[in-house]
Amino acid sequence: MELRSRTFLIIVLSMLLTACGDTNIVNSIKFVQTIGYDAAQNGVTSSAVIANYEEQGKSKLEFYVTESKSVYDSMPKLNMKLDFPIEYGQLRMALFGDSFARNGITTAIESLIRDPKISSRVHLGVADRAALELLNIGENRRDPYFLSDMIEQNMKYGNLPMMNLHLTFFNYYGTGRDFFLPHFTVERDEIKLDGIALFKGDKFKTKIGIRDSFLLKMLLEDSKNGSIMVPMTSADQTRAEYFLMNSIHSKPNYKVIRTGYPASVAIHVKLNAQVKDVPQWIDLTSEDQIALLEKSIEVYCESEIQKFISLCKRNNVDPLGLGDLFRSKSKEWNSQEFEEHYNALATTVHVNARIIRTGAGG
Amino acid sequence: MTYQRRVIEHAGYNAWISVMLTGIIMHLLIWMLYKILSSIEDSNDIVTINHKLFGKLLGNLINLAIVLYFVFGAFVKFKVYMEMIQVWLFPSMNFLPVSIVIALLVYYAVSGGIRSVTGISVWATIISLVSIIPQISLTFPFLHPMNLLPLLNHSASDILLSSKDMAFEYLGVETLLFLYPFVRTPEKSQKWAHFIMLLVTLLYLMILILAFMFFTEEQLRHTIWPTLNMIGIFEVPLLQRLEYMAISLWFIKIIAGISIFIWAACRGMKVAFHLRPRLSLIVFLTAITALCHFIIDHRTVERVSEIYSNIGVYFLYAYIPFVFLCVMIRKKLIKPI
CATH class of the missing domain: 3.30.300.210 (Nutrient germinant receptor protein C, domain 3)
Known part of the structure; x- marks a missing residue:
């Protein structure tokens, strides 16, 4: 009897432990998959690409743009435009506009790393124009992960050295190191990876082409x-x-x-x-x-x-x-x-x- | 879980030396503990030893302090883990029900007696040993061995200061003070105690060096849970975020740690004050749950665990050697008679 009641107790307790928690149902949250930051007059323009999964396999990309004082309040501001709460757990890509990157991106990347929901495998990138403009082109692709997949495949099968949020921080905090991010441009209405943006501290300094990015890869790792x-x-x-x-x-x-x-x-x-x-x-x-x-x-x-x-x-x-x-x-x-x-x-x-x-x- | 950041505060990336140093000191302490516990006839736990050494009144005062210290230790473990769940898993959850459920689980484990407590501990040990293998293999592409160099660029005092911080991670050996009477063959067990201490030191060393190669020094200073962040980089099929699983697996380790501490405290109350273990168990768990409910901010948690770690360091490095000396002197004095 004693044993049976004990067993019963432990089963009940473990069930209690699994059942509590905040539940997030996929249909009632908005997953931000790609986010773009641009410098605006006294503040930041953030643009979020959110996929709306209506049918299985099909997704419609939604696009929300908001202006805010700094990167920090972009999320509450975005929530003002949405019918469901925003969730960052599926974020795979953060894109910085040219002028934003030149002004320094510390605030943006630090706010990414502080959020435990955001994976340290998130990719970062720099556009040669406003991030908003570049993302608007990507919108045509019907694929919210287009940019991050592009980076991923080019690291594996192309000239890009390994990069992600973790490695960016590794180089950013590391003494005697500077980080670098993939650089995008637009060619014939298509997004093109055209090299690597080299940073000094947290400021975009100069850009190298895709050939130099091979050399960089060769000098850092297995090319x-x-x-x-x-x-x-x-x-x-x-x-x-x-x-x-x-x-x-x-x-x-x-x-x-x-x-x-x-x-x-x-x-x-x-x-x-x-x-x-x-x-x-x-x-x-x-x-x-x-x-x-x-x-x-x-x-x-x-x-x-x-x-x-x-x-x-x-x-x-x-x-x-x-x-x-x-x-x-x-x-x-x-x-x-x-x-x-x-x-x-x-x-x-x-x-x-x-x-x-x-x-x-x- | 967080020691990687704490130990580098003074010694920077030379802190691996501190870990080894602390490991060696711990071996010395284990040896002392065994000597203390085996030298006085028919008193082989700390309560009776305190009675013999310092008399009934003073002895019981010390015993009460030790018991409270164990309860405090259980509380710190509990709260630190809770906080981790709050930050990583469920930021907006009401934690009172969860802590009550965990307290009930601990109640169940401890009321099962020494057998169920050690049973859980075995599982916890196996989990920590097994979890190191995927950690090494999956972080491999991200390791920078260069981070470890230059080998010696910190002063000896920095390294010693760091090894003091490291002692926090080893707190728990002192439960031997209560566990000893339950060990069937104490002479044989000493060998195993030293062996497991060696294993633990190696484990800490491995995890630390892994973190050193994975993070740059400045980056590690900005990381509150280095192990979790490290696990976060892994990519395995099906599970996108491995750190959630790691936190859940840690649960069993935490339960084991809390149970052992609470068990030791209850045992202390029983031997010293003849209180029924069940009663003290309920009181302790209620106190812990209540405290957990009222301490809510990270800063207080940090401060509380720092206080605990300081007390623990004095307990290990001052109290145990002191008792050791007393026991030895007593032995010398009594022998000739």
Whole structure:
């Protein structure tokens, strides 16, 4: 009897525990899937893209725009325009307009990270115009996750290095690091990912193209599936010809040569590549010609990486986390001092490319 | 759950040394506890030892303090967990019913006696051990080993200060003071106690180093629940947000911790003041639920757990060595006679 009543008690108690809580029924809340922030006169314009699921599989995108004093009161203001309460749990993308990003995005991203309902896998991005305008184009796609899926697939199969809210914060709070976000533009009424926006502190500083974003990816992580066009001089030495190089695997390696100022670092990249679209006169079965291609990849990547690093130095941004690298190697590292000497930082770049696949045709 | 942020306050990313240091000190304390509990004939829990050492009146005063300390510990555990649920799961829920239900569960566990309390603890241990494996494997792409370098850029005093903060996480070993009489073969159990302490230290060390590689130092300072944020990055099929599951799994750990503390307190009341455990159990749980209802803001919770942690540190680092010394002196004095 004793045992039975005990068992009964514990079952009742566990049922009580599962049954209490705030319930949110899917039909009676509005999921914000993409949010855009723009600088407005004395305040922020927030635009929320909300999918309205009417039938299974079909969704109609709704679009709400509101102006508020700061990012913080955009949600209460949005609620004034909605029939159901707003829910941020499904947010996948936050887009910043150009002028908003140039003024600094700390308030926006901090309010995202403080909300436990928002996943740290949320993607952030910068538009080359007002976020509102860009999102209005995305509206045609009938897909609330268009932008975030686009970023996701380009990180996996393209030239974008890994980015999300967590990594943005990692770089933002990390000493000797600056974060970067994907940059969007519009081409023929279609949204296009056209590179990466480099930030200094929380302010959008400069933009790099999609080729440089491959270099950045190569310098940070495995550049798997990324690709660039590599130039080479043609057989008759008259014009430049290009071939397409796909990265299969790459691994960067940093070696600090000197921690005192001017500091110097040696960067060594090992790259395994696939080449299959080449100028006609190249024979991919010939050992010598392959070596020639490898050589052109190496020379091109080395010089482009140097150019990319000097661009970073010119703009005083550090997306590679070189400051952090030196911090980890010396005990009396100081971020201010490093920044002052950042321009004089010496880098040597060495790329070791190997073509390991040449496609199916000869 | 939150120690990653607390330990870096002084020693920064050298705090892993502090964790190891605290682990070593804990081994010393376990050794002391065993010595204390086994040296005096026919008095093998702290209540009777206090009676023998300090006399009936003073001894009982100390016993009461220890009992209250355990209840306080249970309360802090309870409240910290509740707060986590409030922030992460149900921000607008009324918490009185929930805390009453949890209190009833603890009542059920503790009234089942030492067996059911240890039973829950076993499950809690298994959960913590098992949960570390997916944590390591899923965070792997986000780890930056460079964060750990340079290895030594903080002073020894900073590292010691951090290891004081770390002691909070080890609070709970002192329940041995009451558990000891229930251990069938004390001599054999000491080996296991040291073994589990080693395991716990390694676990803490692993989770800490994982967090260090996952967050930059400044970022970690801005993160209240680092473990949860870390779990938040995982993406598994079906479940988009793993941290909700983690919080639910933690429930069993929390219940185990609260039950052990409350059990120790009830046991103390019984041995010292001959009170019926059921009565003191009800009083303690009611007090905890009521306190939980009245303390609502995060700042007070932080302050309360800081007070608790300070008391705990003195309990471990001052009271236990002091009793140890007394017991040893007494042994020396009595022997020649």
